[in-house]
Amino acid sequence: MSRQLRLTKFSDLSLADPFFDSLKAGYKGFPQWFESKANEPVYAVIDDQTDELSGMIYLKQENGPVTDVEPPLPDRLWLKVGTLKIEGKGTRLGERVIKKIFDTAIGVGAEGVYVTVFELHEKLIELFKRYGFVEQASKTTNDGIEKVLVRSLTEFAGDRLKDYPFVHRQGKKAWLLAIYPAYHTRLLPDSILKNEPIELIQDVSHTNTIHKVYIGRLSLGRMAPGDIVIFYRTSDKKGPAYFRSVVSSICVVEEVRAKKDFVNVEAFLAYTMPRSVFSEEELRDQWTNSKRLYVAKMTYNAAFEKRTTRGQLLGSVISEQPRWDFRALTSSQLDRILELGEVNARLIVD
Numbered sequence: 001m002s003r004q005l006r007l008t009k010f011s012d013l014s015l016a017d018p019f020f021d022s023l024k025a026g027y028k029g030f031p032q033w034f035e036s037k038a039n040e041p042v043y044a045v046i047d048d049q050t051d052e053l054s055g056m057i058y059l060k061q062e063n064g065p066v067t068d069v070e071p072p073l074p075d076r077l078w079l080k081v082g083t084l085k086i087e088g089k090g091t092r093l094g095e096r097v098i099k100k101i102f103d104t105a106i107g108v109g110a111e112g113v114y115v116t117v118f119e120l121h122e123k124l125i126e127l128f129k130r131y132g133f134v135e136q137a138s139k140t141t142n143d144g145i146e147k148v149l150v151r152s153l154t155e156f157a158g159d160r161l162k163d164y165p166f167v168h169r170q171g172k173k174a175w176l177l178a179i180y181p182a183y184h185t186r187l188l189p190d191s192i193l194k195n196e197p198i199e200l201i202q203d204v205s206h207t208n209t210i211h212k213v214y215i216g217r218l219s220l221g222r223m224a225p226g227d228i229v230i231f232y233r234t235s236d237k238k239g240p241a242y243f244r245s246v247v248s249s250i251c252v253v254e255e256v257r258a259k260k261d262f263v264n265v266e267a268f269l270a271y272t273m274p275r276s277v278f279s280e281e282e283l284r285d286q287w288t289n290s291k292r293l294y295v296a297k298m299t300y301n302a303a304f305e306k307r308t309t310r311g312q313l314l315g316s317v318i319s320e321q322p323r324w325d326f327r328a329l330t331s332s333q334l335d336r337i338l339e340l341g342e343v344n345a346r347l348i349v350d
Helices: 018-026 030-036 093-108 122-130 181-187 265-275 280-289 331-340
Strands: 003-009 041-047 053-066 073-086 112-118 134-141 144-152 174-179 211-216 228-233 246-258 294-309 326-329
Touching: 003 093, 018 030, 018 053, 018 073, 041 093, 053 093, 073 093, 093 112, 093 122, 112 122, 122 144, 174 181, 174 331, 181 228, 211 265, 228 331, 265 280, 265 294, 294 331, 326 331
Parallel strands: 073 112, 174 228
Antiparallel strands: 003 041, 041 053, 053 073, 112 144, 134 144, 174 326, 211 294, 228 246, 246 294
């Protein structure tokens, strides 16, 4: 299965597709609305092999108060999730869509995001609330009353998930953590490099989820919840590491477990399989053959806009030693890495 989240136009989608049947049944004016958006951009989830449509996300910028809901939403720059339907198929695609919504909102400078949704869509409401959306208003339409879920991008709850994708720095350590090219893009799909094939991104849980699991023999227990991780993709051996190794992503630690924290291999598999790039066979092999094993669960907060190479970091930012597989970063080193990576400054708070 290879489903891609693509930016396309309404005119490139067919209203006759069975995917739209439930939307047409739930919203009387949907066909007319759909036709009126012909030239506007929309994200679609499309299978590369079959061209099957299994998701649609329409995002729209709105400037000013939102007056068609009760009570009205305040005067600010909003990103509205205009239409959202996802057929998840058990691959956590909903989380990937949430990340795309936040990435878009941060990119356009939005101060808040809102979505209207009918009460019957319980799982969708639960997904939005998990990432900080709160029920703040209602909207009365010809099709019924919708809940209005709102997420502020200027006020913070002090909770890592409800504040996602923002990164709190105060009192937290930062780390540089290496990842092999074979696993990099499968685990961190928005951090794909320009010289990597798009086919690397598959519609599987570890690709779609906001929550990632990194497994290794390194002493990951040095990290604590809330610590910041900068992923360092090692060389692909197609040239010197000086030019081929890059820093690509920023994540935040949720928790770290050692092998001894799992009662048996089944508990280890239940925890790691949905969010790890490794197969069940590979995970069982690691469990059997590694006395020292650590698992770090973290949120995938942002891909760097610009990938900075090892050569660009050496000397002026980071020294050759200690090794770059897993090492602490100073506050000034983190600042410089984020600056070189052109990470949106809004994402870093405190």
